[in-house]
Amino acid sequence: MKSYLDFExxxxxxxxxxxxxxxxxxxxxxxxxxxxxxxxxxxxxxxxASTYGKLTPWQKTQVARHPLRPHFVDYVEMAFTDFVPLGGDRLYGEDCAILGGFARLNGQRVMLIGHEKGNDTASRVKHNFGMAKPEGYRKAIRLMEMASKFGLPVVTLVDTAGAFPGIEAEERGQAEAIARSTEACLALGVPMVAAIVGEGGSGGAVAIAAANKVLMLEHSVYSVISPEGASSILWRTPEKAADAATAMKVTAQDLLELKVIDGIVEEPLGGAHRNPAKTAKALATAIEKELAKLAKLGAEALVRQREERFLAIGSL
Structure with a gap:
């Protein structure tokens, strides 16, 4: 079943x-x-082809949020094998907004972690629309530390509007959990590749995306705040979201030019939702290539490369 966006x-x-x-x-x-x-x-x-060849940043945001766009569980099925899910943060409980576990990428063992939004009403509620709570980020930390212990590369798939903003998340230390997760990414002694496959929203995305290499699908977006949120702050109305999206440079193309990301993975004509299998194959190939390059570096060199990469963002 096809689902068309307004501009389509x-x-x-x-x-x-x-x-x-x-x-x-x-x-x-x-x-x-x-x-x-x-x-x-x-x-x-x-x-x-004509429409998708000249999408505005706001239209790309709509594509990144498309309800039929493939999510974490889809990529697990189409791009990885032997996935063994691991749950719980060993402190509070399980958070289904972030999933993770051992997997193989073309035979190579990896630790795979990512946001899951769900694909229908019931699953979206179960996965809290991909908005993680502190236990989700603490689970990610636990899995990253396990990967480092066993010498496994870490692969993360980012797709979230942002971390869950509810009062219960704040009571359980949301900001601290996000900071610790970001710190854990930066301190990893094994290769780490992150891919923005839909929305990369705020600290909720950065917490599992502070990697050696950051890739983005062609029509995904990555920003410090949603266009609607920025519009509400700057113009006191969400109706300027399209202007905010343009001003914030949320697209993969803009972010590659600004050196915030390291590469763009091409999507099938009309977006990833029109051919998820082809998208998954292209993403797997791109991640595999980056991991092969990073495999040549030792633990200290990986940490140093990651540190230098993020410190260089925004420098003249």
Whole structure:
């Protein structure tokens, strides 16, 4: 089932027409309308390519939030094997907004950690829409330390609007947990690669993205605050979100130029949600290449490279 965004309405109309014609063709073998179907399908694909070739930052934000966009559990199924989930922070409880465990990437053992938003109402509630609480970040710390102990590279998949802002999270030390998780990333003596696969929102994203190499999917976004949040602060209304998204330079293309990230993973035409399997394969290949480069560095060199990488951001 396809789900179209607001700016995709012309494409949706063409696809609907194609579907109607195919239904007509199936119902009457005497009528040959294949040529018209092919013409409309080609026009739809051309319009899709044109539209996605000039997306605004706000439109990219909408694509990054698409309800059918693949999430952590999808990448586990399509890009990794032998996943062994590990739960709990050994302090308070389990947080389903951040999942993690042992996995293999093309045969290589890794510690895989990431946000999970869910893909329907029930799973979204279960995973708290990918907004982690302190126990989620403390679980991530536990898994990163375990990876370091066993000499396993760490791979993180980031997709969150931000850390959970509820009072119970603050009571359990949300800010401290995020800071400790960021610190744990920076101190790792093993290679670490992070990939922003949807939204990379605020400290909730940075907490598991302070890696040696940071990749972004082509239509993902990464920012200190959501465009709506920035708009509410600057203009006292969320209606300026599109302007805020442009001003904050939230796109992968802008962030690569600013050297906040290290690479962009191309998505299939029309976004990752239109071909999750192809997206997963491209992401796995990109992560594998980065891990191969980092494998040549020792523990001290990895820590130093990570430190230098983040200190250099914003320097003239």
């Amino acid at each position: 309405k012309p494409i949706a109309e063409l696809d609907t027409r194609v579907a109607e014609l195919r239904a007509t063709q199936d119902g009457s073998s005497d009528i040959d309308i294949e040529a018209e179907i092919a013409k409309l399908a080609a026009k739809s694909e051309a319009m899709l």
